[in-house]
Amino acid sequence: MRVPPGIADDLTFLTAFRRDLHAHPELGFEEERTSDLVARILEEAGLRIHRGLGKTGVVGTLQVGNGTRAIGLRADMDALAMPELADRPYKSTVAGKMHACGHDGHTTMLLGAARHLAATRNFSGTVHFIFQPAEEGRGGARRMVEDGLFDLFPCDAVYGLHNMPGLAVDEMAVVAGPQLASSDSWRLTFRGVGTHGAKPHLGRDPITAAGTFLASLQTVVGRVVDPLQPAVVSACALQAGDPKALNVIPDTVEIGGTARAYTPHVRDQLEEEIGRLALGTAAMYGIEADYRFERRIPPVVNDPDATARALSAARSVFGEKTLTNFPPSTAGDDFAFFALEAPGCYVWLGNGPAVDGALHHNSAYDFNDAAIGPGAAFWTALVEQELKA
C-alpha cells in the first residue's frame, strides 16, 4: 500500500484531530463545533471556504492550474443519538451522542487529503471538498443540494467513501452498479369501528385486518418482485389498543416500516404493492385504510465511468488489495442525492476487524485510525488522476 510521505508525516495531527472529533460528537444539523474546526483547517491550508449550505455544511475549494474539470469529494460529519458504552481515552464526552458510524474518520481523511493537496498542488483543475451535515437520516445531502450546492460548485463527478469493518485497512472495494439501497418509509392506518371486545359483530375490527396484512406482507418481495432483484420490506412499528383495556376493540391500528430496493422499478413496485395489500386487506374486512409511502433516499448506484476512475486511483494505493466484487449494503446513504446531480462513485475503505463484533451503529464501534493514511491517500490519488496536471 502506498501512502505519500506528506500524508504519513501528518498522521500525528490527523489522528489527534479524529480523536478530538470522536470525543465531541454532534448530531445532524448541529455540527457547529465540528464545522468550525473543519473550516478553520481548510482556511489555514489556503482553501476557499463556503459555509452555511445545509446549515452546518462546509465546502472547501482548491483550484490549481488551468484545468477546467471539477470534482466533488464528500465526507459526512454527524454522529448518532446513542450512548458510547466502550471505554477509550477519547470516549464521547456528550451523554447520548456517539460517533458510531465513523464519520469522525471520514471528516479527518478528507481534511488530510485537502491539506496534502494544498501543499503539493500536483493537479490541474478544481476540487470541491464537501463536508456534509446530517447524513444519518436527517437529510443533510438533500438540504445542501436544495441550498444550491451544485449551482455554486458545479461538479463533473462526485465521490463518496465509507469505512467498512471486516475489510482490512489496506483494502478498498470499488464496484460498479448498486452500492446502497433506497431507504423509504411507509405508514398505514387501518380504520375500523371500535366496539366491546365481547361484541365484535357490532363493530369492524382493525386488529384482525392488521394480522392479515402483516402475515401477507412478505409476499410483496416473495411473489411480486423479480427473484433476481434484491428488496426488503419490514414492518417496524405496530400500535393499537391499550393493554389496560383488554375488553376494547380499538378504532384504529397504526403500522409503519421501511422499504429498500436498488432500482427505480423495484422501488416503484414496493410503494405500489404495499399499498395495494393495505387497501385490499381493508376492503376485505370492510374497513378503511390510509396509506402513505415516503420516499426518503434513492439508491446509490455507481456510475461506470466514475467507478473506472475511482478504481484506477484505488489500485494505485491499494494494489491487488483493491476489491471489485464486494456485495452492496441494504443500508442507505444520502450521498445518493449528490449522485443524482453528477456521475458518482461510492467506495468502501477497510476499517479492520470488527472489534468485539462492533459494527456500524454499535455502542462499542470505533473508527480505526490506521485507516486515516490509506483513506487520505486514496482521495489524493483520485484528485491527481482525475485532474491530471
Ligand SMILES: [Zn+2]
Ligand atoms: Zn451510519
Ligand SMILES: [Zn+2]
Ligand atoms: Zn455512516
